[in-house]
Amino acid sequence: xxxxxxxxxxxxxxxxxxxxxxxxxxxxxxxxxxxxxxxxxxxxxxxxxxxxxxxxxxxxxxxxxxxxxxxxxxxxxxxxxxxxxxxxxxxxxxxxxxxxxxxxxxxxxxxxxxxxxxxxxxxxxxxxxxxxxxxxxxxxxxxxxxxxxxxxxxxxxxxxxxxxxxxxxxxxxxxxxxxxxxxxxxxxxxxxxxxxxxxxxxxxxxxxxxxxxxxxxxxxxxxxxxxxxxxxxxxxxxxxxxxxxxxxxxxxxxxxxxxxxxxxxxxxxxxxxxxxxxxxxxxxxxxxxxxxxxxxxxxxxxxxxxxxxxxxxxxxxxxxxxxxxxxxxxxxxxxxxxxxxxxxxxxxxxxxxxxxxxxxxxxxxxxxxxxxxxxxxxxxxxxxxxxxxxxxxxxxxxxxxxxxxxxxxxxxxxx
RNA sequence: GGAGAGGUGGCCGAGUGGUCGAAGGCGCUCGCCUGCUAAGCGAGUAGGGGGUGUAAAGCCUCCUCGAGGGUUCAAAUCCCUCCCUCUCCGCCA
Numbered sequence: 001x002x003x004x005x006x007x008x009x010x011x012x013x014x015x016x017x018x019x020x021x022x023x024x025x026x027x028x029x030x031x032x033x034x035x036x037x038x039x040x041x042x043x044x045x046x047x048x049x050x051x052x053x054x055x056x057x058x059x060x061x062x063x064x065x066x067x068x069x070x071x072x073x074x075x076x077x078x079x080x081x082x083x084x085x086x087x088x089x090x091x092x093x094x095x096x097x098x099x100x101x102x103x104x105x106x107x108x109x110x111x112x113x114x115x116x117x118x119x120x121x122x123x124x125x126x127x128x129x130x131x132x133x134x135x136x137x138x139x140x141x142x143x144x145x146x147x148x149x150x151x152x153x154x155x156x157x158x159x160x161x162x163x164x165x166x167x168x169x170x171x172x173x174x175x176x177x178x179x180x181x182x183x184x185x186x187x188x189x190x191x192x193x194x195x196x197x198x199x200x201x202x203x204x205x206x207x208x209x210x211x212x213x214x215x216x217x218x219x220x221x222x223x224x225x226x227x228x229x230x231x232x233x234x235x236x237x238x239x240x241x242x243x244x245x246x247x248x249x250x251x252x253x254x255x256x257x258x259x260x261x262x263x264x265x266x267x268x269x270x271x272x273x274x275x276x277x278x279x280x281x282x283x284x285x286x287x288x289x290x291x292x293x294x295x296x297x298x299x300x301x302x303x304x305x306x307x308x309x310x311x312x313x314x315x316x317x318x319x320x321x322x323x324x325x326x327x328x329x330x331x332x333x334x335x336x337x338x339x340x341x342x343x344x345x346x347x348x349x350x351x352x353x354x355x356x357x358x359x360x361x362x363x364x365x366x367x368x369x370x371x372x373x374x375x376x377x378x379x380x381x382x383x384x385x386x387x388x389x390x391x392x393x394x395x396x397x398x399x400x401x402x403x404x405x406x407x408x409x410x411x412x413x414x415x
Numbered sequence: 416g417g418a419g420a421g422g423u424g425g426c427c428g429a430g431u432g433g434u435c436g437a438a439g440g441c442g443c444u445c446g447c448c449u450g451c452u453a454a455g456c457g458a459g460u461a462g463g464g465g466g467u468g469u470a471a472a473g474c475c476u477c478c479u480c481g482a483g484g485g486u487u488c489a490a491a492u493c494c495c496u497c498c499c500u501c502u503c504c505g506c507c508a
Contacts, residue, residue: 038464038466041465041466041477042465042466042476042477044477045465045466045476045477045478046476048476048478049475049476049477051488051489052477052489054488054489055433056433056434058433058488059433059434059489060433066488069488070487070489072488073488073489076488077487077488077489237425237462358462358463360462365471367462
């Protein structure tokens with residue numbers, strides 16, 4: 001949620017951002033609604049103040065004088081009820097409209113509206129010019145089974161098997177160890193969350209169709225640990241000295257992948273369920289931009305240690321999620337497809353989530369909404385696929401990068 | 416799943432219709448005293464919105480005692496619905 005004060009202090013800043021995103025939000029209607037709401041609120045408050053004042057007088061009266069006073073204020077009471085009802089209606093309209101407004105795009109976010117407009121920042125590593133694709137490799141090595149997964153769960157699911165399953169646990173622990181060394185607190189959060197957590201993180205209302213629901217219990221399956229980690233401090237006022245708070249959350253992630261029919265149907269590149277280690281940070285607003293770069297640096301070190309060629313892209317404004325002001329993706333090279341594809345991502349969501357979740361910090365200037373950031377440390381499934389493709393050998397085996405061997409206990413996966 | 420208890424400010428905890436945004440305690444902040452990792456004394460200390468103000472301060476005002484609705488001139492206090500937490504029993508990874 002953006003700061004509603006901006007609507008009257010600097011609506012043009014919002015307009016610029018909406019334009020860069022290609023957003024359809026009706027800013028003028030929102031500004032008008034805000035104005036209407038405030039004047040209605042003013043009227044209601046004046047009436048209510050009078051009512052309370054008279055109430056205090058009545059408290060001191062007795063007998064007939066009291067009866068008369070009570071009779072005299074009945075009309076005022078009904079006016080109060082009417083005007084506050086009006087304020088409530090306007091307020092709820094306003095709140096709903098405000099939830100639809102995406103965060104203000106950062107000045108240095110890339111311009112444009114689609115993936116095509118993402119700006120490449122750098123490339124690292126020597127890409128292989130050819131190789132088998134991950135679906136073929138996974139099947140031949142006997143470590144990924146999507147055929148039987150379809151029987152059990154439908155499309156876009158997979159079994160990891162044998163060394164593939166062990167590789168998963170190795171990656172999780174390897175990533176966690178790195179993050180702990182970086183000062184992150186490891187967490188295993190709930191993956192079933194309330195609606196409030198999803199609204200608070202900005203996934204609702206924008207991306208509601210991507211989220212699995214458990215209606216009977218009014219819970220939702222989180223698509224990322226970002227959701228329970230962000231909501232962890234809901235309604236809290238953090239001590240300035242405790243910031244930044246850095247969490248590393250491991251969770252299984254669930255995504256409906258609605259609207260992706262026909263995309264990435266082979267293998268387990270795009271699946272409904274995968275595991276991920278996610279970084280999440282609560283920080284003083286003035287430090288969030290620097291922290292964003294820091295998260296990217298952590299991600300680069302991790303991918304680099306796996307000896308996977310990659311590039312970093314600055315995501316185009318129109319391709320950003322509602323909560324992000326700026327986002328970097330790391331795209332790993334996939335020789336089977338001869339292209340770079342997203343394996344991690346990190347976003348600065350500034351005060352957007354924190355305001356919705358009411359997470360503040362104490363400062364000399366009073367309480368201030370904190371900033372939050374999130375970044376992928378290791379999306380396990382995709383990382384396994386990137387390892388398979390980039391470390392495949394001519395004999396059909398796959399070598400495990402040396403950084404991982406202490407965790408896997410083996411250095412090669414053979415057919 | 417069954418039975419019961421309870422949700423009040425950073426924490427604990429009083430408050431069953433009016434002057435209560437709320438006693439008291441703890442914690443914290445500032446000051447005094449003492450001179451020594453303490454005790455004592457005094458003051459301050461919930462959050463949020465709107466208005467006014469160049470800004471800070473200040474001032475005016477409204478909302479918030481789990482959430483929502485209702486009764487009433489007036490609700491932390493009465494009524495209804497919901498949510499959550501805890502305890503015991505049952506079941507269970």
